[in-house]
Amino acid sequence: MIKRRYVRKQGAAPAAVPGSRIRRAPVAPPPVPKTQSAYPSEREIWTVVIGVILFAAAIAIITVQFSAITGN
Numbered sequence: 001m002i003k004r005r006y007v008r009k010q011g012a013a014p015a016a017v018p019g020s021r022i023r024r025a026p027v028a029p030p031p032v033p034k035t036q037s038a039y040p041s042e043r044e045i046w047t048v049v050i051g052v053i054l055f056a057a058a059i060a061i062i063t064v065q066f067s068a069i070t071g072n
Helices: 042-071
Strands: none
16 A cells, blocks of 8 residues: 655745724723721620520510419
8 A cells, every 4th residue: 555645735824914903991900809807896796795685585584484374
């Protein structure tokens, strides 16, 4: 069998391509991250304290009412 010889053909020289005329929007700057505080504010602390006290009071009232019903 005869092996074929692959001869690479020379193509035409590429023509000079002009630059793109499409106008693009400028790149937006990266967003600035929000600063986070390491400690909760005083308002948040008082909200938690009041919530815990109200929850404890509700549990106490329910316990007293349930014992009054079943105690007789």
